[in-house]
Amino acid sequence: MPRRIVFVSFRLTPAKDHYGTPREYLPMRLLTFNSVRLKSWHLTRIRSPFWRLYCNLDAGAEIRFGRTRMPLDARAVYLVPAWVTWDGDSRPGVRHVYAHFDLPGMAGALTQRAFPRPMKVHPQTKARYARGPNLGGEMERLAKAFAHAEVPDPLLVCWAKSLVYRGLQLAFAQVPRAVREQCLHPAIGVPALDALLNHVEEHLHEDLGLNALAEHLHCSRAQVTRLFRKQLGVSPGVYVAERRIAHASELLVHGEASIEQVAERCGFPNRYYFTRIFSRMLGVPPAKYRKLSARR
Numbered sequence: 269m270p271r272r273i274v275f276v277s278f279r280l281t282p283a284k285d286h287y288g289t290p291r292e293y294l295p296m297r298l299l300t301f302n303s304v305r306l307k308s309w310h311l312t313r314i315r316s317p318f319w320r321l322y323c324n325l326d327a328g329a330e331i332r333f334g335r336t337r338m339p340l341d342a343r344a345v346y347l348v349p350a351w352v353t354w355d356g357d358s359r360p361g362v363r364h365v366y367a368h369f370d371l372p373g374m375a376g377a378l379t380q381r382a383f384p385r386p387m388k389v390h391p392q393t394k395a396r397y398a399r400g401p402n403l404g405g406e407m408e409r410l411a412k413a414f415a416h417a418e419v420p421d422p423l424l425v426c427w428a429k430s431l432v433y434r435g436l437q438l439a440f441a442q443v444p445r446a447v448r449e450q451c452l453h454p455a456i457g458v459p460a461l462d463a464l465l466n467h468v469e470e471h472l473h474e475d476l477g478l479n480a481l482a483e484h485l486h487c488s489r490a491q492v493t494r495l496f497r498k499q500l501g502v503s504p505g506v507y508v509a510e511r512r513i514a515h516a517s518e519l520l521v522h523g524e525a526s527i528e529q530v531a532e533r534c535g536f537p538n539r540y541y542f543t544r545i546f547s548r549m550l551g552v553p554p555a556k557y558r559k560l561s562a563r564r
Contacts, residue, residue, distance in 0.1 A: 294452060296436075299368040299518060301428040303411035309358035311560070315550045317376075317514035320348040321367040321389075321435045323407040329358035333385050343404040345390040347439045349383035351376040351510075353551070365411045367432050370518070373465060374451060376510050377501035382440075382447050389438040403438070406431055460485055461495050468508055472515055473535045476508045512536070513549050520558040527554050 299318055309329065322340065329340040331348070332355040340346060340358075348354065350371070358364075371379075390403040410427050417424060440448045467484055468476055481504055482489045496504045516534045519525055525533065531542035547553045552560065 295372055296429065296432060297370040297372065298425070298429050298432060299370060299522065301367045301410065301414065303363065303365040303415065306358045306362045306364050307360055309356060311356040313353055313355060313551050315351065315353045317350050317510060317517050318368050318370050319350050321432055322346045322348065323365045323404045325363035325365065325408060326361070328362045329356065331356050331386050336385070338386060343408070344388055345403045345407065345435055346386055347389050347435055348386045349379055351379050352383070352385060354386060365407045367428060369432050370514060372469060375500040375502045375507050378450060382443050382451050387439060387442060389435050403431065403434055458499055461499050468511055472512050473533055476535060478504055509545060509549065513546060516546065516554070517550070517557065520554055521561040530554065
């Protein structure tokens with residue numbers, strides 16, 4: 269008896285911003301994709317505003333969070349969420365493939381609710397969506413391709429982004445549905461918040477206090493606060509600080525601007541206030557953060 273083929277489809281209604289322009293449901297900014305041979309990897313109380321996808325080609329490294337130890341198996345893939353505090357150690361010589369990326373719009377509180385700790389995303393034999401290409405093998409092949417590329421290649425960038433999204437897919441498969449549905453762009457269907465988040469992202473160097481946000485939205489301070497708390501789970505001030513620190517950490521790791529210049533570009537009045545807020549949110553001052561990132 270011939271097998272019956274049934275085609276099932278669904279329509280993902282386009283998300284739109286304040287001006288009716290289609291928006292991504294889960295935008296991702298790839299910051300870096302690289303491979304290194306670790307010389308010294310002893311990290312203490314690391315807390316970062318960007319996400320990490322790790323694949324070690326050799327055993328001998330581990331991540332610790334709280335009282336939990338997570339050995340990093342060779343060629344397995346791990347997701348380290350943003351805003352999570354963790355420690356890491358490795359023996360010298362471990363081949364380390366990694367991607368750093370940002371998920372704009374996912375506030376720290378929402379991230380910690382969905383992803384409270386680092387997790388192994390592949391292999392996951394019990395996961396519903398675990399079938400498909402070997403993610404660790406693909407990351408290894410891409411790392412070799414990048415090593416031989418003399419100039420940036422759109423093909424490799426698309427490949428890297430597809431692997432990051434694949435890792436996120438496997439991670440979301442381990443999150444309860446009710447929680448993961450909150451992680452889609454929280455401003456979808458809320459034009460006022462969408463306009464405000466765009467404004468924040470594009471004007472981090474300007475005044476983004478509660479009065480300025482309320483004036484931009486033509487509403488009261490209380491309305492702005494309720495909007496942020498309801499959709500993002502944090503106050504406007506906390507969200508703005510998170511985005512400023514996220515941008516600052518990117519400039520520190522991938523740029524050569526001085527601490528004073530980074531502070532100015534991210535909307536902090538001076539280096540000393542910037543250092544205080546940065547240290548409070550990430551556990552280390554900007555200069556040490558840059559030094560640790562370079563050593564890794």
